[in-house]
Amino acid sequence: MRRTATGMLVVMAALFLVARYYESVHPGWGYVLAFAEAAMVGGLADWFAVTALFRHPLGLKIPHTAIIPENKDRIADTMAQFLRDNFLTPAVVARRMQAMNMAQAVGGFLVEPKSGTGSRIGAGAAELLAGILESLDPERLGGQVKAGLKLQLAKLEISPLLGQMLTAAIADRRHLPLIDSFVRWAGLTLEDNEEMVRAVIHERANALIRWVGLDEKLANSVLDGLYRLLAEVLVDPNHPLRAKIEEGLEKLAHDLIHDAPTREKVEKMKRELLDNPAIARWWEGVWERIRSGLIAMARNPDKGFGGILGPGQLGSSLAELGTALRDDPQLQWQVNRFARRTAVGVASRYGGQIVRLVSETVKRWDARTVTDRIESAVGRDLQFIRINGTLVGGLVGVTIHFVSGLYP
Template sequence: MDGTNPADGTAPPLTAFAYTAEDEERRRGVRRMKTMATCLLLLVAVVYTLATWAKSAGVSGWPGYVAAAAEAGMVGALADWFAVTALFRRPLGLPIPHTAIIPTKKDQLGESLGAFVGENFLSSGVVRTRLHALNIAGRLGTWLAEPAHADRVTAELATALRGALTVLRDADVQAVVGEAITRRAEAAEVAPGLGKTLDRIVTDGAHRRAVDLICARAHDWLVLHGDSVMDAVQGGAPGWTPRFVDRKVGERVYKELLRFVTEMRDMPGHPARGAIDRFLTDFASDLQSDTETRTKVERLKADLLERPEIQDIIASAWSAVRGMIMSAAEDERSELRLRARASLLSLGNRLSTDPQLRAKVEGWLEDAAAYVVTTYRTEITSLISETVAAWDADQTSRKIEAHIGRDLQFIRINGTVVGALAGLLIYTVSHALGG
């Protein structure tokens, strides 16, 4: 699946994150902490009531201190209860301003979170500093220098290569390869290149082996098919010539032809060989400089490319290449895998020992990462804000409360204790100054 809507090709709407069984277990823990904080508030209230009753009953001394501490503890507990509750819902359901902050300000929080991430995590300087500190190139070099690791990477690369070749449709690749080869062949003029190659062949004398082979084959053919040659000569003679004359002429032609081919075969300095050398030299020059010759070669090339046999050969090249690559990728001892393994080991050793190469690779990685974060920072941060905006407000509030609610209930407990201590301190100081 590509994550798009099949009806119109657009991306499907983002959904809220799931509320899991683990979240429900956390909420039960939060409820236990709420009960504990509430019980502490009730305990302080009971203590305040008893201390106030004792004070009104005429007991002097300690009831005043206890009542002051309990009263301040209740205030602190209620204030912190209000603050904690206001994060997730409206206290007592009352429409008090600036309460139920998470449900009502969820979208703004998502935008602020995205902006915060973009400014503090997706900046070029931060990414470069972090990558530089990680020393990725050095670690990679040390890891790849181990033969076992190089074998593992080679095997993974071979598997990935086989997978990619399996997924590709042969017909599509053949069409692309055929079109690419044909377009390249049509765009490039072949005559000058052929001329230079032919000129080097003639200069090096490499063509003489081909001439030797042709002369030897021609001599052997003439020896075996002498009657055919003589019959062909006699068949082309005029009808008014006597038969024995035709036969004599045929024999003479055959003998001269055989002698000529034999001399060419056995004499490296034969004049005909020199003529062939001059012809090939002139033809090589014409291929490079003669406009008419080059034009004829281009027409011949175009005619050849249009022939279905040539197109079939070009298209079938992919099948041959694919088969060779698949076979090499599957064979652990193939030249492809051995060379890949050797290259990985060499790269690992160089990265481990060459500071300049490490610095160069680090620079490439830093440049690539910096480009990604600077180019796509808006898309990344918008993903955060859009994802948060798609969450259901009540479910989001419940999930966040399940994760951080226990710590927030400790705030209520701490508020009760700190409030009581502060109240006791204030009462003691006031009483001392007043008395």
């Protein structure tokens, strides 16, 4: 565009010379001469104006030229002030977010993630996530995640939560399979340790019983009675022992919620578990598997957590979430409110830092960098100013020549 605008100026200069040579041949050449002359003036004036924005015309230190390089610090402060006043104040952020339905937009993207720009954004985000997870120190990152998880678990009082879960399970009769499993486990444990039970009975029996050989019969009777009891508990839903177990579970659920000593015991056990080195090593292994799964998922999203969830299950889950976000107004309201509060909080806490970052970044640029970036952003329109100035100047010249001919 710069060459085009300069070429027009050269054409007007050539046309001026031709018209000047043939001016006496015909009166019409006077109009051509006036057009070319005024076009050259208009083109040169606009060239000077456009050039003066970015540099000194012809290298001459004319006052009020090279405006942008000479005032880049003031421009940086003005840009930062504009950004602060129009984008990063809490009131402006809240007002702009109020008109946006981010939840619906995210939901639509999750439902149809492979359309248009969305797929490129998703692919780029996945690649960025994989790069970050691979570049960070696994041990340090795992330690930070472990420390954060431990801190959150330490703050969470799990005893009332366990009590509420157990109460709900008993109310819904979902504890019955647990009792059945416990009874079966007790039977298998008794079977595996039958010899030990027999040895204990033999040792506790007195010498007379052992002498007459009744200790073996006693051991058989005890084992048969235990097996029969466990079988009856397993097949009879109204067995008294089953009722006692349920009563114990109900009391445990109540104590977990309302009994201070029980709650303290549970919290003490939780703290001991969190401080146990074995738990720390176990979590580090779990985190490494999670990290590897996230990297595999980012590299190959269609397989979903590297095949852990099965092909396409992650995508199906995200699509279901997207459908809910897209179609549920109540969920949209909640998500949008959270997003709005988050954005307002970010603007309140970090708005000043963002503004300073913009201002300081522009100030650190050298004059040529500022000039090149602004000129490349608006350069075509600036050259159109030169082209329009050439044409408009020529038309004004023709008009003046015509009016001066009416009033010689």
